[in-house]
Amino acid sequence: MLLLVPADVLRPRRVDEHFAAEAEVARAAGMEVALVDHDALTEPDGAERAVRAVGTSDTAWYRGWMLRSEQYAAFAAALRRRGVTLRTGPEQYRRAHELPGWHSAVADVTPRAAWTDGADRAEFDRARAELGSGPAVLRDYTKSMKHYWNEAVFIPELDDSDTAWRVALRFLELRGSDLTGGFVLRRFEHFRSAEIRTWWIDGTCTLISPHPDTPQDQPAPDFDPTPIAPLIANLRLPFLTADFALREDGVWRLIEIGDGQVSDRPESTPPEALITLLHNQFRD
Template sequence: MLLVPGDPLNARRVDPHFAAQAAAARELGVAVARIDHDALTVDGVPAAADAVYRGWMMTTAQYGGFAGALGERGVALRTGPESYGAAHEFPGWYGALQSVTPESVWTTGGELRDLVAVSKQLAEGPAVLRDYVKSMKHYWDEAAYIPDVADTAAVERIGGRFLELRDDAFAGGFVVRRFEEFVGAEARTWWVGGRCVLVTPHPDTPDELPERVDLIEVEPLVADLALPFVTVDLVRRLDGAWRVVELGDGQVSDWPSSRDPKELISALFQKPQA
C-alpha cells in the first residue's frame, strides 16, 4: 500500500504534490490510502502488511507516533521508526559513509558556544553549516557558508542566523561540514533494500543529470546500512571523485518533476523474481 497526504483543502483528494504518484500506484495495482499530514491522523487507513509512505517530512518523534498509530490499525510500515531516524538525521548515517562524504562534526542542541567548540575540531578553513536534517543553502552567505571555522565571530554570526531561519524547525543540533568544491549538478539515487534501483536528477535541477554516476565506492556502504528505502545525493568533487552530499529517508525525498513517477512506484513495489 502507498500512503500519501490528503489535500489540506479537500480531505477527499490527494495532496496535489503527490497526486501523480498516487495515480501511478493505482495504475500499477497498488492500493493507495490518504492520511492527514497536519494532524498525523490515520483514520480510515485499511490494514496492510507492507506500506510505504510518500509525503512531507516528519520529525523522528512524529514518525514514531505515526508508525504506532498505523500499527494499531494493522498497518506495517516498511520503514520502521529506527530506520527512519537513521536515514533522516545526519548522525544516523554519517559514520557509515564517512569515507565518501565531507568530514563533519556536530553538536547536541542549538547552543552557539557548542557550535564554536566543535568547529575548532575541523581546524582552520571553510565549512558548511546545517542541522541534523536540513541546510539553509538558499541563504548561502548568511546562514550556510563559513569562510573560516577559526573565525569565532563569523561562526557565531552564521550560526545565529541559521537558528533564526530554522526557528522551531531546528532539528537535533548543528552540523559543521568541511567545505569541498563540487562541479556540475547533483544526482539523486534511489535505494530499495540496499540496492540502487534508480538514478535521477536532483529535484532542484530536474533537467540536469550527471553522466556516468559512479557507485562503486558508495554501493557497499549503503548496503551495509541495511535501510529499507533511502535516497543518496551524489556530486563530483573538483578532482573528479564522486561524493555523498546527503542521505535521506526515501519516503520524504522529493521526486524530480522531469521524471515519470511510475518509475518510482514500480521500483518500490516490484514483485521479487521467482
C-alpha cells in the first residue's frame, strides 16, 4: 500500500510538517510513502508535475490538503498513468467533498438545505424561498466563512431578502475565486456541544475523535454513531468523516460529511490511531 502526502514547500524532498507524523507512522507500519507537490496540483495542467516523485505502482490513500474536485480528478488521472490507483476515485471524492453529493442521503439527520448552481441573485432567492422562513446559515458546496459569522454566515431571517443578499455578497467577497459550486443555505439549529469527528472506512465507523477546532473536547461517552451507520454505508464511499453535534433538545445531528483523505486530524488524536486503520484496510 502507498500513502501519498504533500511535500514541504521550501524543502520538497521532505514531508509537509503538518503530515510528517502520519508519514512516519506509515513507514514504521511498512507502508511506502511518496511525496506530491500540492501547489502544482492546484495549478492548471500541473498534475503531471505534481506526481513526478511517485515511482511505485500500487493502490494508494492520499492524506493531504483539500483539493477542488476537478483538481482531484486530474491528480487521479496523472497517477493512473504511473500505475497508481487512488482508493477513492474522483466521483467518490466529489460526493464526499461537496454537500450536494451527500446531503440527500442523510437528510433526516442533518439540517435541511437548499443550494444553487452558481452565484446568481435569482438562484439565491429561489433557494431561499425553497428553505422557507426563519434563520439560516450560508456556505458554498465545500466551505463556510465561520470566522465571519455575523457578516458572511448567519442570516437571521430568510424572508428578509435584502439582508440575506447582503450576507451572500459578503460571503462572495471573502471566498472570491475559491467559491465552489454555488450557495448553500442550511436551516439554523441550536447546538449545545462541541462537534465530534467520526472516521468511516467502507461504511464502518473505525474511529471517534474530537473535532480539530476543539481538540481537547473529548467525545461524549454516550455518543453512539450506530443509528446513522446504514445511511453512511449507503453512500458507498471508501473513506469519509462525519461530524456530529448535540442539538439543544438532546438529539445528535450530523453537521458535515467530508472526504477522509483531506479531513484534518485533531492534534489530540495520535497519528497511529488513523494510519493503522488505513493500513489494516488493505492488509485485511
